[in-house]
Amino acid sequence: MTVRFTGSDRAETERLRGEIAEVLTRARARTAGLTDCLDEADLVAQHSRLMSPLVWDLAHIGNQEELWLVRDVGSRQPVRGDIDHLYDAFRHPRADRPALPLLDPAEARGYVASVRDKVWDVLSDSPLQGSPLVTDGFAFGMIAQHEQQHDETMLATHQLRTGDAVLTAPPAPSAAVPISGEVVVPAGEFEMGTSTDPWALDNERPAHPVPVSAFAIDVAPVTNAQYQEFIADGGYRRRELWSERGWAHRTESGLEAPEFWQLDSDNRWWRRVFGTMTPVRPNQPVVHVCWFEAEAYATWAGKRLPTEAEWEKAARFDPATGRSRRYPWGDEAPDESRANLGQRHLEPADVGAYPAGASALGVHQLIGDVWEWTSSGFHDYPGFAAFPYREYSEVFFGGDYRILRGGSFGADPVAVRSTFRNWDHPIRRQIFAGFRLARDLRADER
Secondary structure, eight states: OOSOOOSOSHHHHHHHHHHHHHHHHHHHHHHHHHHTTSOHHHHHSOSOTTSOOHHHHHHHHHHHHIIIIIIIITOOOOSOGGGGGGGOTTTSOGGGGGGSOOOOHHHHHHHHHHHHHHHHHHHHHOOSOSSTTTGGGHHHHHHHHHHHHHHHHHHHHHHHOOSSOOOOOOOOOOOSSOOOSEEEEOSEEEEESOSSOTTOOGGGOSOEEEEEOOEEEESSOOBHHHHHHHHHTTTTTOGGGSOHHHHHHHHHHTOOSSTTEEEOTTSOEEEEETTEEEEOOTTSBOOSOOHHHHHHHHHHHTOBOOOHHHHHHHHHEETTTTEEOSBTTBSSOOOTTTOBOTTSSSSOOOTTSOGGGOOTTSOOOOSBSSEEEOSOOOOOOTTOOOOSOGGGTGGGTTSSOEEEESOOTTSOGGGOOTTOOEEEOTTOOSSOEEOOOEEEOOGGGO
């Protein structure tokens, strides 16, 4: 989606209807792939208290689709009105969900299939214009994004799961060009957020001018090899590198390396990747580090994490035109030449693998590979309005969260753009998160 559709042109409305069908179908195929590969015991098990049983995620996906598309947009009768409370994410913390009387795998699959059958009827009948919920197919796009977000969560559950590997994918590509160093982002105002992207979620809105001082940002995320230097230099043992909260968490949790890393008897690092032990690839972006680890590394390197505004300006600002792009490379949708998205691979690609995806300022791999921690907390933009429900964003504003940007190899293109905002607690490591560094300019550089 790159333009706003009014629905006044019939051909354009039918094109949009086809696009909606494609993103819904793609999401459902991925959901099936993440659940059909497991037996019933694995689907109902809780593989970590941080995560829901996969069968809960499956039925929750169907329940949200029923609530918004079948009942609200379509004004149809409920498919299973008796289970809403079981799949309300705000009513039941993840740790408590295994004790609920959940649908079993067969029932959950039947339920989501019944809901989707009704959704096809709703989509066929919808004019895709009128109320804000249906104009430009917003509700359908919201639900496609919701399913893909849960698919990425389920992918993280697969990573936490023990046992034989059940997911397969080709290796992520190696570097196509050598990249290193940093670029300077010029001082000045840029347009942050969006008021026109038809499927942007409420916390991305509205577009607003933001002044940003000149700064330098690394052209690539921090790699495994760079992070190994931090470990070898005693990064996890040097109190002076860590904030007070970060050191307390490092000590309490016994952090010594990124999650899923293991050191063998020959002093070589290995990483568990979806049930398979593999040597750590030196040129991949480091992944499965929490915000406190990223903060400590930045201190060690003499730099800092970028603010959210700095990250977005580096990703979107085109100095030749003065405008903000939808993606780093322009307004065209992601493809396989520009970004590592959509679970095509089960790992980040080496830095330099996607030169076609670089921003106008020359910053690489801002979209895909790893979510990137920023230094910013989660707050609303000036003029924010909750839509279509407060619980998506508003209830989280001001909490103990840090913003992540860019999307990972497990994020789908429908849920990734340069304005998209993710957030999580600074202790989280099960997510597919890494980081890149920034710094203030010296006086002689300004």
